[in-house]
Amino acid sequence: MLQRKAYQRLMEWKLQSQGHTAMLIEGARRVGKSTLAEEFGRNEYASCLTVDFTHAPDDVLAYFQDMRNDLDTFFLYLSAYYGVTLHERNSLIIFDEVQLYPKAREAIKQLVADGRFDFIETGSLVSIKENVRDILIPSEERSLALDPFDFDEFLWAMGEEPLSRAIADSYERLRPLPDSLHRKAMRLFREYMLVGGMPQAVETYVRTRDFHQVDAVKRDILKLYRDDIAKHAGSARRRVTLLFDGLVSQLSKHEKRYSLSSLDTNARMRDYDDAFFWLSDACVTNDCVNSTDPTVGLGAYADRATVKCYMADTGLLVTQALADSRTTEDDIYRDVLLGKIAVNEGMLVENVVAQLLHAGGHRLYFYSRSSRNDAASTMEVDFLIVSRYPNAAMKPRISPIEVKSGTRYRTVSLDKFKNKFGQRVGLEYVLHPKPLTVAGDRRYLPLYMAGLL
Structure with a gap:
């Protein structure tokens, strides 16, 4: 299995929980939830038993109904059906x-209280109303949101762990990488944007270095x-489809806020609330909301009628953008990579920064x-985060972030933001293709450092 940061979080859960909670791994379809859980079970326990509810027969489903109050028999039958010996306090x-x-999922409360084994659940679309309306969600459940591969994980998969460490060291020391390493990191970052972070796409690229094969995976x-x-999506299906199909055209605009009028001249945000929620809750998109009076606690002033809707995986966005025919050949991707095709x-760099944040x-x-x-x-700042400010005894401040895809640009909005909000503002960031430089509280970071913020 390709290395994931979430593995360490599962280790921390196992050691801290000691069987007193279950772990729910949530995320988009094909983001690697099952693979992560099973790899963790194989490595960290004497045995691992998986009940896959996409294929579980009626007999197994009946165990959850008929033997809920007889857990000795429940575990005996599960063990026998799947041919897995269960070891008390050493099986997942x-x-x-x-x-x-x-x-x-509802049975987790009793299973955790029994204490014999550890439990991990995986699920897509888990929190959508149709899937939870008839059950009591267990309070003994912890959750882990699994994202697509970040840039570090992509570098690990490509066998570039030393470069990953060098980038982290450069960020911590505020010392730019040597030009040769900067160029290498930027090339790999552009490859990451085109491939994306879906595990099957990354694995295919690592194995073949063929963008055409990667594109086929992403189309699936x-x-x-x-x-x-x-x-x-039920009654919201048409609106969800319209939003999904419109992502590329919306993100292609200078102002990337989702303009519903482009879908329907009479469209109103209240009519599309459920559609935005559906895509975000299914981890297909990452919504970015306007904070109208930015201060620590950005959500307190969130204007949810003004939203930018990013694709959760930039590689999928690339495939959407290049979907003029049934397939996209390797040479087209390589021409994009080399800048021969505009x-x-x-759109891509702002989306990938949203993904990494x-x-x-x-x-x-x-x-x-x-x-x-x-x-x-009048201004627009691409992203706002809260971070600790060294010049205020490490107290939290607002950090504005501007994303630049080219090497020639201006920072007018960032300057205006600092002038307007003054002491609320801490460190400022410009993410661009050039090497790291520092000018007072403003840090100009190469794009490949976005995930370190």
Whole structure:
């Protein structure tokens, strides 16, 4: 299995929980939840038993109904059916795709209280109403959101762990990488943008270095998402489909806020709330919300009627953008990689920064204000995060982030933001293709450091 940072989080859960909680791994389809859980079970326990609810027969499902109050028999029958010997306090039981059988999720309370084994659940679309409306969600459940591979994980998969460590050291010391390593890191970062972070796509690229084969994998995933929309989105299906299909055109614009009028002249945000929620909750998109009066606690001033909707995986966005025919050949990807074919570079770099900030645990916010009468107040800052400010005894401050795809640019909005909000603002960041430099509280970081913020 390709190395994942989430593995360490599972280790921490196992050691801290000591069987008193179960772990729910949530994430998009094909993001590697089952693979991670099973690899963890094989490595860290004497035995691992997986109940896959996409294939579980009626006999196994009946165990959860008929033997809920007879756990000795329940575990005996599970062990016998799957041919796995269970060892008290040294076996892991995995409920894979648990959203397909909510009664198993509800049973976690009793199973954890029994204390004999550890439990991990995996699920896609787990928190959507249709999957939880008839059950009591167990309080003994902890959750882990699994994102697509971040850039570090991509470098590990490519056998570039030393470069990953060098980038982290450069960021910590605020010392730029040598030019040769910077060029190498930027080349690999561009490859990462095109491949994306879906595990099967990364594995295919590592094995073949063939973008055409990677593209075929990503097209299969996009088809799966479309099938999920048709199957699970219910009465919101048409609106969800319109939003999903419009992602590329919306992100291609200079102002990347989702303009519903491009879908329907009479569209209103209140009509599309459920559709935005569906895509975000299914981990297909990452929503970035306007914080109208940015301060620590950005969500307190979130204007959810003004939203930028990023694809959760940039590689999938690339495939959407290049989907002019049934396949996209390797040479087309390589021409994009080398800059011989023009694509909207700003769209891709802003999307990948959103992806990496989300993977790093940040909720996504931006700042936008327009005033015809006050040019000094008209600005748009791509992202806002809260970080500790060295010049204020490490107290938290707002850090504005501007993303630049080219080497020639201006930072007008960042300058205006600092002037307007003054002491609320801590470190400022410009993410760009050039090497690291520092100018006072403003740090100019290469794009490949976005995941370190």
